[in-house]
Amino acid sequence: MPLYEILGMGLLFVGGVLFVNGMWLLGYGSNRDVATFNLLTGLITFLIVLWWGFGGDASDGTPFNAAGTMLFSFTYLWIAANAYRGIEDQRSFGWYCAFVALTALPTAYLVFLTGDVGLTGLWLLWAVLWAAFFVLLGLERDDLTDPVGGFTAVTGVVTAIGGYLMAAGFWPWA
Numbered sequence: 001m002p003l004y005e006i007l008g009m010g011l012l013f014v015g016g017v018l019f020v021n022g023m024w025l026l027g028y029g030s031n032r033d034v035a036t037f038n039l040l041t042g043l044i045t046f047l048i049v050l051w052w053g054f055g056g057d058a059s060d061g062t063p064f065n066a067a068g069t070m071l072f073s074f075t076y077l078w079i080a081a082n083a084y085r086g087i088e089d090q091r092s093f094g095w096y097c098a099f100v101a102l103t104a105l106p107t108a109y110l111v112f113l114t115g116d117v118g119l120t121g122l123w124l125l126w127a128v129l130w131a132a133f134f135v136l137l138g139l140e141r142d143d144l145t146d147p148v149g150g151f152t153a154v155t156g157v158v159t160a161i162g163g164y165l166m167a168a169g170f171w172p173w174a
Contacts, residue, residue: 003060006052007069008166010045011122014072015160017041018129021079022153025145035084042076045069068107071100075130094138101130116172122162129155 017037024034049070052061078093108123129152135141136148165171 004166004171006048008163010048011159011163012167013041013044015156015163017076018156018159019153022149022156025149025152031083031086035080038076038080042073042080046073049073090137094134097130098134098138101127101134125155
C-alpha cells in the first residue's frame, strides 16, 4: 500500500482520538472510555510503526516515517494507561509532550522539504498541541484545561479530515 494511504488510516484514528480527548478534557467522557479509544489508536499506529520500520521491501515507509508515527503511538498508549489507572499527576507525560513538540518542529521542516505543505501544516499544528499539553500537564497550568481541550478537539477534526483524504488517495494534491 502507498505511504500516504497507510498514514491516512492511522491519522483518521488519531483525529478521532484527539477529538474525544478534547471533549474529555472539557468534561464530556469517562476515563475508561477514553482509555479504550487511546489504546486502540496507540495499537493501530504502533502496527503501522512496525510495518514501516521492519516491513522490508513490502513497506513504502521508512524508519523516519516509523519514528514520527511512534511519537503518536507512545502518546496514546501513555494516555490510555493514565486514564485507565486514574492517574492525577501527569507531569511526566507533560514533559514527554515537550520532547515531542520539539521533535515535531524539525520534522515539519523536513516534510516541507519534500513539498508536502499540507502535512507540514499538520506537523506544525501537532507541535503546538503537544506544547500546549506540556504547559497544561508538565507545568500544571490547570487554568488552561478548557482552552487546551477545545484546541485538542479542533486539532482532531483537522487531523481526521487530513487522514481521511490520505486514506482515500486524495493527498498530497501536488
